[in-house]
Structures are given as C-alpha cells and as structure tokens.
Amino acid sequence: MEEKLIKDYSSPGRKGYSLPPLEVEKSELEKDLNGYLREDLELPEVSEVDAVRHYTALSEMNYGVDSGIYPLGSCTMKYNPKRNERVARIAGLTNLHPYQPEKQLQGSLEILYQLKLDLAEISAMDEITLQPASGAHGEFVSLMIVKKYFEDREENRVKVIVPDSAHGTNPASAAMAGFDVVEIASNERGMVDLEALAEALDENTAALMLTNPNTLGIFEEDILKITEMVHQAGGLVYYDGANMNAIMGYAKPGLMDFDLMHFNLHKTFSTPHGGGGPGSGPVGVKDFLAPYLPRPLLKKDEKKYYWDYQRPKSIGKVHSFYGNYGVMLRAWAYIKTLGGSGLKKTTENAVLNANYLKARLKKDFELPYAADSLHEFVLSGSRQKEEGVSTLQIAKRLLDYDQYAPTIYFPLVVKEAMMIEPTETENIGTLDHFVETMLTISREIKKDPELVNKAPHSTTVRKLDETKAARNPDLHW
Amino acid sequence: MDYISNTAAEKDKMMQEIGIEAVEDLFQMIPEAVSAADRLNIEAGISELELMRRAQFQAGKNKSLDQQISFLGAGAYDHYVPGIIDALISRSEFYTAYTPYQAELSQGTLEAVYEYQSMVCDLTGMGIANASMLDGGSAAAEAVTMAARITGNSRVLLPDTVNPAYREVIETYGAGSELEFVNLESKQQIIDPAQIEKNINDQTAVVVLQYPNFYGSLEKMEEISKLIKNKKNTLLLVIANPILLGVLKAPAVFGADIVVGEAQNLGNGLNYGGPNLGFMACKDDRRMLRQLPGRIVGKTTDVDGKEGFVLTLQTREQHIRREKATSNICTNEALNALMATIYLAAMGKEGLKEVGEQCYHKAHYLAKKIDGLSGFEVLNKDNFFNEFVLKTEKDSTVVFEKLLEEDIIAGYDLKNIGENGILVCTTEKRTKAEMDKLVEKLEVL
Numbered sequence: 001m002e003e004k005l006i007k008d009y010s011s012p013g014r015k016g017y018s019l020p021p022l023e024v025e026k027s028e029l030e031k032d033l034n035g036y037l038r039e040d041l042e043l044p045e046v047s048e049v050d051a052v053r054h055y056t057a058l059s060e061m062n063y064g065v066d067s068g069i070y071p072l073g074s075c076t077m078k079y080n081p082k083r084n085e086r087v088a089r090i091a092g093l094t095n096l097h098p099y100q101p102e103k104q105l106q107g108s109l110e111i112l113y114q115l116k117l118d119l120a121e122i123s124a125m126d127e128i129t130l131q132p133a134s135g136a137h138g139e140f141v142s143l144m145i146v147k148k149y150f151e152d153r154e155e156n157r158v159k160v161i162v163p164d165s166a167h168g169t170n171p172a173s174a175a176m177a178g179f180d181v182v183e184i185a186s187n188e189r190g191m192v193d194l195e196a197l198a199e200a201l202d203e204n205t206a207a208l209m210l211t212n213p214n215t216l217g218i219f220e221e222d223i224l225k226i227t228e229m230v231h232q233a234g235g236l237v238y239y240d241g242a243n244m245n246a247i248m249g250y251a252k253p254g255l256m257d258f259d260l261m262h263f264n265l266h267k268t269f270s271t272p273h274g275g276g277g278p279g280s281g282p283v284g285v286k287d288f289l290a291p292y293l294p295r296p297l298l299k300k301d302e303k304k305y306y307w308d309y310q311r312p313k314s315i316g317k318v319h320s321f322y323g324n325y326g327v328m329l330r331a332w333a334y335i336k337t338l339g340g341s342g343l344k345k346t347t348e349n350a351v352l353n354a355n356y357l358k359a360r361l362k363k364d365f366e367l368p369y370a371a372d373s374l375h376e377f378v379l380s381g382s383r384q385k386e387e388g389v390s391t392l393q394i395a396k397r398l399l400d401y402d403q404y405a406p407t408i409y410f411p412l413v414v415k416e417a418m419m420i421e422p423t424e425t426e427n428i429g430t431l432d433h434f435v436e437t438m439l440t441i442s443r444e445i446k447k448d449p450e451l452v453n454k455a456p457h458s459t460t461v462r463k464l465d466e467t468k469a470a471r472n473p474d475l476h477w
Numbered sequence: 478m479d480y481i482s483n484t485a486a487e488k489d490k491m492m493q494e495i496g497i498e499a500v501e502d503l504f505q506m507i508p509e510a511v512s513a514a515d516r517l518n519i520e521a522g523i524s525e526l527e528l529m530r531r532a533q534f535q536a537g538k539n540k541s542l543d544q545q546i547s548f549l550g551a552g553a554y555d556h557y558v559p560g561i562i563d564a565l566i567s568r569s570e571f572y573t574a575y576t577p578y579q580a581e582l583s584q585g586t587l588e589a590v591y592e593y594q595s596m597v598c599d600l601t602g603m604g605i606a607n608a609s610m611l612d613g614g615s616a617a618a619e620a621v622t623m624a625a626r627i628t629g630n631s632r633v634l635l636p637d638t639v640n641p642a643y644r645e646v647i648e649t650y651g652a653g654s655e656l657e658f659v660n661l662e663s664k665q666q667i668i669d670p671a672q673i674e675k676n677i678n679d680q681t682a683v684v685v686l687q688y689p690n691f692y693g694s695l696e697k698m699e700e701i702s703k704l705i706k707n708k709k710n711t712l713l714l715v716i717a718n719p720i721l722l723g724v725l726k727a728p729a730v731f732g733a734d735i736v737v738g739e740a741q742n743l744g745n746g747l748n749y750g751g752p753n754l755g756f757m758a759c760k761d762d763r764r765m766l767r768q769l770p771g772r773i774v775g776k777t778t779d780v781d782g783k784e785g786f787v788l789t790l791q792t793r794e795q796h797i798r799r800e801k802a803t804s805n806i807c808t809n810e811a812l813n814a815l816m817a818t819i820y821l822a823a824m825g826k827e828g829l830k831e832v833g834e835q836c837y838h839k840a841h842y843l844a845k846k847i848d849g850l851s852g853f854e855v856l857n858k859d860n861f862f863n864e865f866v867l868k869t870e871k872d873s874t875v876v877f878e879k880l881l882e883e884d885i886i887a888g889y890d891l892k893n894i895g896e897n898g899i900l901v902c903t904t905e906k907r908t909k910a911e912m913d914k915l916v917e918k919l920e921v922l
Contacts, residue, residue: 062585064573092536098750107538274812278752321750339522
C-alpha cells in the first residue's frame with residue numbers, strides 16, 4: 001500500500017477534535033441506559049494533522065477532471081465550475097433544516113422552482129420532480145409512475161422493452177419496479193430494429209426505455225416512428241437522459257413524443273461526481289402523468305412556493321426529504337451562468353469534440369458503426385485484440401500516460417468496446433494529446449505487445465488482482 | 478460564460494479534419510419536428526459576480542439556522558461539522574473524480590471507501606458494509622427488499638415508531654416488489670414486544686426497528702430480537718443513528734441481520750435534506766452478501782504483490798447482471814461517505830462518545846426543565862436519548878408558531894403526522910442559554 005490506513009496512525013489518547021464544555025448537569029446516563037451502553041468501539045485515535053496528511057496523501061493517488069481528460073462514455077465528465085461550489089457553500093442557502101417552515105425557505109424554494117422551469121424548457125416536459133437522488137433513482141421513479149398509471153387504468157401490462165445497447169440501470173430499474181424485461185436487438189446500423197420492436201410490442205407492453213442518442217452516440221432517426229409504434233400498442237415511452245449533453249438546444253425529448261424521462265444533473269449540468277456520488281436525477285413527465293409524481297411536489301401560488309403533499313395518486317416518496325438539494329444548487333448556478341444560448345453551445349462543442357476525436361482515431365481503431373454520431377462514439381479494440389492486446393490493456397496503458405481511460409466493454413453490442421466522450425470543456429490540445437497517446441499505444445502493440453499487456457507501469461499500484469479480491473473478500477480492516 | 482476553450486480558428490481546424498463546413502452539419506440527422514426552436518427560452522447567461530449576487534439575494538430571502546435557535550431533528554441533525562472536512566473534500570482529485578472504474582488511478586477514493594466500510598462495520602458491529610446508499614430512507618427500503626429476497630418471504634412488520642418518511646419510502650419500494658406491510662401501533666412511544674409476537678409468522682421476511690426510534694426512545698431490542706430468532710426465516714433490520722453508536726451498543730449485539738441508517742450527521746451538513754448519506758451493513762454471510770445492493774471495495778494485491786484496492790463482487794450489480802441485479806443503484810453518495818470517514822477519523826472513539834454523551838445530557842437537562850412547567854409534559858421522559866416528545870394541552874402548531882416569533886424552532890411539529898405534540902432534539906451544538914430561552918418562552922406562552 002502506498003499510503004497506510006488511517007487506523008495505522010492511531011495512538012491511544014491522540015485527539016483530532018475539541019468540544020466546548022458541557023455546561024449542564026450530567027444526568028444518570030449509565031443507570032438510565034443500562035444494557036444499552038457499548039464498550040467496544042475501535043475507531044482510530046489520530047490528531048488533526050495526522051488526518052490532514054493522510055487524506056491529502058490519498059487525494060494525491062486519485063485523478064479527477066481537474067487532473068486531465070476523463071473520456072468515460074455516457075458519464076459526461078465535463079469541467080465542474082468553481083463558482084458553483086461557492087454557491088453551494090453559502091450558509092444562507094445551506095444551513096437549512098428540511099423541516100423548517102416553508103415561509104423561512106422562500107429563497108431556496110424559488111431557486112428550485114427556477115431549476116424546474118428550466119429543465120421543463122430544455123426537455124419539453126410539463127412537470128418535474130427533483131426528488132430522485134441519482135439517474136438510476138430517476139429511472140426507478142419513472143417505472144413506478146408507469147406501473148401506477150396502468151394500475152389506475154386497470155390494464156395489466158407487465159412488460160418493459162429495453163434495447164440491447166441500453167445502460168444496465170434500465171433493465172435493473174424495470175425489474176425493481178416489478179416488470180418483466182424484454183431485450184430487443186439493435187439493427188446493423190446500431191439503431192432500434194423496427195421489426196424487432198414491432199414483434200416485441202403487444203397488449204402486455206407497459207413501456208419502452210430508450211436513450212437518444214443511444215449508447216453508441218447515434219441518434220435514432222426513426223424516433224417519431226418508434227414512439228408512435230409504442231403508443232399505438234398502448235404503451236409509454238421513457239427517455240433515459242444520460243445523453244442529454246448531445247441534444248440540448250437541438251432536440252427535446254418531449255417533442256420526440258417521450259412521455260417521461262430523467263435528467264442527470266451530475267452529467268449534463270456539470271455538478272461534480274465526487275468519486276461516485278452524489279448525483280441528482282430529476283424526472284420530467286407530460287401532464288397526464290403528473291398526478292403520479294413522488295410526494296411532495298414543489299408548487300407555487302400567488303403568494304409563495306410550497307411543497308404539495310396532497311397528491312392521492314402519487315407513487316409515494318423515494319427519498320427521506322426532497323432529493324439532493326446541494327447538487328441542485330450547483331445545477332441552477334450552471335444554467336444561470338450559461339443561459340439558453342450557452343447550453344446550446346455546450347451541445348455543439350461536445351459534439352464537435354467527439355467527432356474530431358472519432359475522425360482522428362478511426363483509421364487506427366475499428367469503428368464498428370459508420371452512422372453519424374453525436375457527443376460520444378464507440379470504437380472496437382478488435383484489431384488490437386488480434387495482435388494480442390485486449391481493450392482492458394489499452395485502457396491500463398492510457399493510465400501510464402496520465403490520462404483516464406474511456407468506458408470499456410460497454411455497450412455490450414460491440415466487442416472490445418471503447419466508448420469515448422470527451423465533453424465540450426476539453427480543448428484541441430488535450431484532444432490531440434489523447435489521440436497521439438492512443439496512436440502511440442497502437443504502435444506499441446505492434447512493436448512490443450508485452451509492454452502494453454503488463455501495463456500500467458507508472459501508477460501508484462500496478463495491475464490489481466480482481467479475481468483474488470472477489471474470491472477472498474477483504475472488505476474491512 | 479460557457480467554459481469552452483476552443484477558439485473559432487481551432488474549431489475551423491477541427492471541422493476541416495471531420496470534413497464538415499459548419500457545426501450544424503453534425504446535427505443533420507435530427508428531424509425538424511423534434512428539434513428545439515431556434516433557441517432555448519432560458520435567459521442569457523450571467524457573470525460570476527452577478528451569479529454570486531443573485532445567490533446571496535436568494536439566501537437573504539431564507540431564514541437559516543444561523544439566524545435562530547433550532548431544536549429540529551426527526552431524521553436530519555444539526556451537529557458541528559469540523560473545518561477539516563470541507564478543506565479535505567475540496568481537493569479536486571477527490572470531488573471531481575468519477576466512480577473508481579480504473580482502480581490504479583483511483584487508489585485515493587478506493588482506500589477511503591475501504592476505511593469507510595471498516596468504520597461502518599465498527600460502529601454497527603456487522604461483518605460487511607457497502608460503499609454507501611442514496612440516503613437513510615432508500616437504504617431502509619432496499620434493506621427491506623433485500624430481506625424479502627433472502628428469505629423468500631413478503632410480509633414486513635413495520636412499527637409506527639419508525640420514521641414516517643422512511644416508512645413511506647419503504648412502502649414505495651415495496652410496491653415494486655409486491656410486499657405486504659403490517660403496521661404495528663406503539664404504546665408510550667415504543668413497540669410492545671407482544672405486538673411483534675402476535676404478528677410475526679412463518680411468512681414474515683423482516684421486522685424493522687429504529688434505534689433509537691423516531692420519538693427518540695429505545696425499543697426493547699433484546700426481547701424483540703429473541704422473538705425474531707425463534708423464527709427460522711425472519712430477519713431483523715435495524716435502522717440506527719450512527720452518531721449515537723459512539724455511546725449505544727452496536728446493533729449486531731442485539732442480533733441484527735441488516736443495519737442501515739442516515740449518516741448525514743457524521744460530518745455532513747444539513748443542506749436542506751440532501752445530499753445525505755445512506756449506510757448499509759449486513760452479517761458476514763454469503764447468502765446475505767450475494768443479495769447486498771451497492772458497490773463494495775475490497776483489498777487485494779497488484780502484480781508485484783503490493784497491496785491495493787478495487788471495486789469487487791460486482792456480479793451483484795446492474796452493469797453486469799442487468800435485470801437480475803440486486804439493485805439498480807449506480808451513483809451513490811461517495812463524497813458524503815468520505816466526509817463521514819474524515820469526521821470519524823477526526824473525532825475518534827473518544828470524540829464520538831463525547832458528542833453522544835453531550836447530546837444525551839443536554840436533552841435530559843432540557844426535558845427535565847420542560848416537564849416541570851405547567852401545561853407541558855415530556856411523554857417519553859423515562860426512555861429517550863436526545864429526542865423527546867413534548868406534549869402540550871394547547872394546539873402544538875400554535876405553540877410552534879408562537880415560538881417561531883421568538884426566533885426558536887421548537888422542534889418537529891407532530892401535527893404533520895397527525896399527533897398533537899412537538900418532537901424536540903438537542904445536539905452538542907445547543908447551549909445552555911439556548912435551552913433556557915426555550916424553557917423561558919414556553920413558561921410565558
């Protein structure tokens with residue numbers, strides 16, 4: 001281990017905290033809590049300096065967007081503006097208890113309401129809930145809305161259709177909501193196969209879940225036909241908003257006749273990923289689905305903003321409070337900073353950057369689908385695989401060059417997949433450097449495949465044994 | 478301001494490489510019928526200075542906890558957050574990183590999560606902890622569905638002493654899995670074990686207990702646990718308050734099979750209820766582990782034999798198992814878990830104990846004083862930790878509003894859940910002067 005564990009800095013009696021004196025008379029805690037008191041806690045005892053040095057050392061073994069390019073496909077790792085962090089630390093906006101009276105919170109509720117309006121404008125949806133705390137959480141909410149809608153109509157629809165290129169969260173969310181998942185294959189152009197869709201659709205179909213552009217970065221040209229087909233079968237169409245950064249200002253899910261969708265504020269709207277979270281996954285719906293949104297729903301009357309709990313058809317709550325408010329503040333700040341034309345420019349540059357990378361890489365790496373793509377694209381490492389090096393090792397070799405790797409082995413429809421999404425905030429210099437590194441690795445594979453197969457060489461730890469980790473789980477100290 | 482670096486000349490060069498003349502050419506495949514009109518109807522972007530002014534203006538329309546005395550708890554707690562936490566999590570290598578898919582370049586996040594899992598195991602006494610859940614309510618809900626999968630049963634005993642917001646989240650998730658809920662009514666703010674005995678049967682998947690419960694009282698953990706252990710195929714799920722586990726026995730001691738809770742109170746601020754931090758731990762048992770949702774970090778070695786950390790046991794997760802996954806969870810609350818880890822490191826076992834004891838002594842000081850006032854009574858005075866139920870002969874909402882005029886939030890008005898009373902909470906942050914002021918104002922109401 002490059003940096004020992006915090007517990008290994010522990011020394012009995014060391015302190016990293018201070019508290020004011022108690023001030024009040026002690027009650028008989030030992031007597032009152034007899035049978036409930038513990039004696040076995042083993043938390044480390046370290047000084048404040050010990051802790052600061054340790055976690056600083058850990059941060060130095062990490063890589064963020066501020067370190068360099070982060071081309072993870074479908075993750076939209078764009079720059080996280082510092083001003084948004086500042087907004088999210090204003091005490092008057094954050095030192096708020098979720099059960100304070102609404103009259104004390106009108107400033108914050110107005111911010112949330114503005115965010116709702118902007119998300120509705122971007123998506124052409126009618127009503128928005130901000131409660132889901134992640135994209136997958138938003139998917140679950142959406143599928144529960146679908147379920148409740150059909151229960152209300154006394155229609156027994158148990159099937160949810162998901163393309164084989166979909167994010168893994170799609171089928172998982174559908175299953176959690178109690179649906180049977182039916183997967184349909186994509187056609188040779190990487191798009192929804194209309195025949196397969198027609199075959200799958202029937203009176204049991206509750207919904208189709210779709211990302212557009214899909215995970216190959218390809219826009220479903222037949223989208224209006226697709227939504228029409230599902231509607232004709234009596235089903236609903238759900239939009240997975242993970243790829244909104246490809247269409248903001250250019251297309252709206254509502255206009256594509258999607259009935260409901262989720263957003264990822266931590267992707268499209270620049271809020272930091274925090275090493276895996278927090279995120280925020282608001283859900284937008286057309287009017288006819290609004291009664292089913294989670295309780296409470298943010299509303300406004302002539303005088304005030306308020307939480308509406310009187311929602312008899314609601315699916316209920318999915319979060320203890322109102323969702324990840326701190327993330328919403330950052331997304332609000334982002335939208336206010338960019339404005340409508342800035343958001344559109346974001347999309348343009350995200351798509352331009354991705355197409356530039358694709359143009360420069362497609363000679364040396366196989367491009368399995370020729371169709372035009374938007375903000376991301378998928379290459380296959382199949383040629384390099386024939387030369388004895390897998391996509392996994394190409395990814396590991398990139399780390400040696402201080403760059404993060406693309407999403408790999410996804411979507412599942414491409415062998416040795418590398419899914420690349422540079423986002424709009426990378427400049428041409430960074431993109432060129434990434435291309436040159438990829439080309440260098442491609443040359444290394446021809447000359448010295450073992451060099452790449454043994455990568456990474458220069459990271460704090462070298463390739464880690466994942467099989468051992470799973471076989472003999474060591475999950476805590 | 479749009480955070481785009483490329484100049485017009487650079488964009489021209491890129492378009493040339495692609496073989497297009499205008500950037501709009503890249504969007505030609507989008508049918509006109511679905512394209513947004515010429516522009517988004519969103520006001521033009523503003524500068525940083527204007528943004529900060531506007532944000533401050535909005536803050537000015539709020540009344541934050543800095544401007545009044547608050548005795549609010551009920552699931553979100555106002556504990557002191559040491560400065561070390563924001564300083565460390567503001568290191569952008571932490572907060573601008575993604576989920577650690579490339580382990581070799583993410584050892585910082587991974588080692589911190591391993592420490593977090595270790596500390597959660599220590600606090601709860603359980604053998605396995607995951608890398609975090611979205612919040613306390615959803616953690617409780619996913620624990621209930623996990624218990625149903627493990628036992629193959631669908632009956633859930635849900636006492637009314639469990640936080641009502643959590644109960645609602647649990648029921649929402651339960652509707653997806655078609656679970657059957659049996660609501661148990663409490664007596665004097667706790668569940669009578671006889672109620673459990675009466676309602677538990679061979680189809681019961683899980684009994685849910687909150688520790689301390691919503692009203693701040695301690696359930697008869699041992700007695701109830703024995704009743705559950707008599708059933709072969711029923712699990713005990715404990716929703717614990719982690720900051721109090723510096724003083725209170727680990728739930729594992731009472732035979733908990735799964736322990737979850739809200740860890741916002743460990744070094745995370747209030748943030749109007751989010752981002753919060755759900756934690757989840759279970760027994761070190763293969764049957765349980767296979768059904769555990771969420772990411773897990775494990776220690777392993779690299780090709781040179783050096784120790785390091787990876788995401789592990791991923792065959793439970795959605796990106797591998799798709800519709801057969803244990804949960805759909807992907808994004809979690811990693812940065813909040815890091816905050817909790819740093820908090821626990823800084824406080825250590827002595828600090829956590831001292832915080833818990835201060836909460837206890839202060840709450841009991843306040844409760845005694847209130848109980849001595851005429852017209853007011855502390856309902857659970859014989860059994861509470863740092864939250865208690867203030868009963869009044871008057872309408873609790875009237876009392877609540879009157880105190881609000883005095884810059885005091887007396888607590889959580891139980892009218893919200895159909896009871897006449899106020900749930901009062903004290904943390905180590907409340908001073909004697911603040912508590913005396915509450916008592917003084919109650920006295921003259």
